Amino acid sequence: MNFTIVIPFFNGHEHIKSLLESIQSDIPVIIVDDLSDEPLQLNRPNTQVIRMDKKGYFTGAVNEGIKACSTDVLILNQDVYFSDDKWLDYLEKNQPNFHLIGEKASGNHPAWPSGYIHGTFMYMRRDAINKVGLLNDVYYPLWGSTCEWQLRACRKNLNVLVDSIPGFIHKRIGNFGSSINSILCREPQKQGLLIRTPPMVSVIVPSYNHARYIPDLISSLIGGNTSLGSHPGQTFQSFEIIIVDDCSTDNTAEVCAKIKDPYKGIRFIRLEKNSGTSVACNEAIKIAYGKFIARIDSDDMREPESLEYLVQAQQRNLHSFIYDDVTIFSKTEKTKRAWVMPEYDFDKILYKNQVHAGIMFPKIAWKECGGYVEKMNKGRDDWAFNIALGIKGYCGVHVNKAGYLYRREGQNRTLTNTTPEKRERFLHDIQTEFSDVYAGRYPMSCCGGSKRNPTKLRTTVRNSGVNAMAGPDLVGSAGMTLVEYVGGNFGEQSYYGSVTGTKYIFSAEKKRKWVDDKDLSGMLDRVRNGKRLFIKSVKKPVEQISSKVTVSEPVEESKLMEEPEPLKSDFSEITVFSPEDIAKLEKNGVLSTTELFLKSNEELQSILDWKITRIKALRRTFS
Numbered sequence: 001m002n003f004t005i006v007i008p009f010f011n012g013h014e015h016i017k018s019l020l021e022s023i024q025s026d027i028p029v030i031i032v033d034d035l036s037d038e039p040l041q042l043n044r045p046n047t048q049v050i051r052m053d054k055k056g057y058f059t060g061a062v063n064e065g066i067k068a069c070s071t072d073v074l075i076l077n078q079d080v081y082f083s084d085d086k087w088l089d090y091l092e093k094n095q096p097n098f099h100l101i102g103e104k105a106s107g108n109h110p111a112w113p114s115g116y117i118h119g120t121f122m123y124m125r126r127d128a129i130n131k132v133g134l135l136n137d138v139y140y141p142l143w144g145s146t147c148e149w150q151l152r153a154c155r156k157n158l159n160v161l162v163d164s165i166p167g168f169i170h171k172r173i174g175n176f177g178s179s180i181n182s183i184l185c186r187e188p189q190k191q192g193l194l195i196r197t198p199p200m201v202s203v204i205v206p207s208y209n210h211a212r213y214i215p216d217l218i219s220s221l222i223g224g225n226t227s228l229g230s231h232p233g234q235t236f237q238s239f240e241i242i243i244v245d246d247c248s249t250d251n252t253a254e255v256c257a258k259i260k261d262p263y264k265g266i267r268f269i270r271l272e273k274n275s276g277t278s279v280a281c282n283e284a285i286k287i288a289y290g291k292f293i294a295r296i297d298s299d300d301m302r303e304p305e306s307l308e309y310l311v312q313a314q315q316r317n318l319h320s321f322i323y324d325d326v327t328i329f330s331k332t333e334k335t336k337r338a339w340v341m342p343e344y345d346f347d348k349i350l351y352k353n354q355v356h357a358g359i360m361f362p363k364i365a366w367k368e369c370g371g372y373v374e375k376m377n378k379g380r381d382d383w384a385f386n387i388a389l390g391i392k393g394y395c396g397v398h399v400n401k402a403g404y405l406y407r408r409e410g411q412n413r414t415l416t417n418t419t420p421e422k423r424e425r426f427l428h429d430i431q432t433e434f435s436d437v438y439a440g441r442y443p444m445s446c447c448g449g450s451k452r453n454p455t456k457l458r459t460t461v462r463n464s465g466v467n468a469m470a471g472p473d474l475v476g477s478a479g480m481t482l483v484e485y486v487g488g489n490f491g492e493q494s495y496y497g498s499v500t501g502t503k504y505i506f507s508a509e510k511k512r513k514w515v516d517d518k519d520l521s522g523m524l525d526r527v528r529n530g531k532r533l534f535i536k537s538v539k540k541p542v543e544q545i546s547s548k549v550t551v552s553e554p555v556e557e558s559k560l561m562e563e564p565e566p567l568k569s570d571f572s573e574i575t576v577f578s579p580e581d582i583a584k585l586e587k588n589g590v591l592s593t594t595e596l597f598l599k600s601n602e603e604l605q606s607i608l609d610w611k612i613t614r615i616k617a618l619r620r621t622f623s
Contacts, residue, residue, distance in 0.1 A: 006065030202290030276377025306403025344396030498522025
């Protein structure tokens with residue numbers, strides 16, 4: 001064997017002599033002094049002391065030692081020693097078959113049931129170093145870097161031996177050696193950075209009947225061949241993968257049984273019954289060990305640097321969720337166009353989801369907002385979750401890079417559940433789940449507020465024939481606007497108001513309907529195939545309308561509180577009302593001044609229809 005011992009050193013003067021005396025003098029040693037209070041001075045054959053220019057902690061010091069030699073490397077803690085030479089025989093026996101050999105960390109970390117090697121005794125073959133790289137001193141400067149390096153090595157299919165080492169003795173008392181204890185006493189404010197173990201991120205993968213796509217997904221995370229060619233894997237590797245099979249009927253269970261690997265941090269669970277994506281996500285997060293959660297659907301992939309820039313943005317914005325842009329791909333090629341996500345706006349997300357499903361967020365955020373809404377088991381679970389996050393103050397942060405790879409090969413549920421009818425149903429379900437914010441009652445923590453008004457518990461309804469006190473969600477209480485359907489030929493279709501939840505029915509015969517002003521914005525935003533479905537109905541100028549006036553009989557005020565019979569007009573001509581007629585109609589709650597000009601009997605009937613709707617709503621309020 002040709003190896004060099006590397007010892008990261010900090011204020012361990014009383015221990016280092018015992019260690020060096022237990023090592024054969026012909027074995028080269030590099031001691032990296034991480035700015036000890038007193039510089040280490042030694043006079044020993046084959047021993048080199050390197051003093052750091054700036055504080056590097058354990059990981060930085062080890063990397064300096066690795067770079068200072070060209071052989072295999074054995075990392076040793078400063079306060080250990082050997083009772084005999086059995087460790088050398090052990091290495092000679094196992095070094096040809098294993099790229100990484102080391103002592104198992106004490107205790108049982110639940111994320112790594114097979115154990116991981118820590119820095120007291122860690123043998124790294126040079127070919128493994130060349131393939132895996134140095135230890136990660138950015139995310140794990142003191143503790144956890146050996147676990148992360150082992151994870152990267154396993155994901156490159158290198159052989160690892162986690163074991164106890166014969167003849168190897170610790171002087172330390174407790175979990176940490178003298179160097180780490182000293183650093184933690186001096187820099188307690190950095191404990192969150194210095195003492196942590198992978199995984200930092202849990203990548204959750206809900207899956208249903210996507211067995212054929214899962215290998216692509218895994219390769220885009222840890223490296224390997226994909227339908228788009230060879231993928232190097234993520235530049236950031238401190239993550240576990242949790243695949244949740246939502247009781248698939250294909251061979252997902254068989255595929256995942258082969259892919260799961262505790263050394264590679266790939267876990268797999270199968271639900272007993274098909275429960276929907278939201279349930280699958282929640283089950284994955286319940287068992288996740290990462291501080292942050294990153295979702296990716298099982299038929300999609302990620303670009304190599306995408307998890308890293310999501311993590312960097314997440315660390316700068318701990319009380320937020322992070323999302324990036326999307327590139328569409330199909331079979332063996334990507335499209336040239338990316339989906340650029342808009343900047344985050346909670347008030348707009350209430351009406352249209354503007355963030356894709358593959359977001360990153362703190363696990364604590366999932367707990368605080370109650371998880372994915374499980375009743376959204378037919379789709380749009382990500383939309384509802386984005387709203388839940390916003391209500392709890394976890395606002396979205398947009399990273400303007402196309403890192404999420406979205407597969408479109410006819411398998412997407414969005415190809416079957418984006419009809420206007422289903423969208424309306426999804427919106428209705430979401431409004432029911434988050435009724436307060438859709439009624440304008442934002443909690444103090446909420447990300448929304450650009451349209452927020454002080455909550456009105458009671459509001460006066462005017463022009464209704466009675467002076468009534470009603471809730472702010474009463475249809476028509478904020479005014480009505482005539483809307484016209486322009487989406488093409490169609491049968492009878494229902495659309496739900498984005499705020500009030502009112503059901504508006506349009507048909508080829510009745511293209512115009514009065515829409516509550518609170519629902520107007522959401523209605524006008526509806527599109528299909530890039531074309532708007534609704535516009536505000538345009539009225540003709542006064543000079544183009546006949547001046548003949550016909551006025552219906554007044555309705556007694558007492559009658560307005562009864563269950564009304566359908567009101568029919570017998571206008572035979574286009575009409576325009578005089579001021580006197582308008583006054584009479586307003587007095588009896590039939591028309592308001594906003595309804596001055598009418599184009600046809602059809603429009604008048606629409607007005608009377610919504611008046612009836614409003615009167616019924618008043619009756620419900622009083623009851």
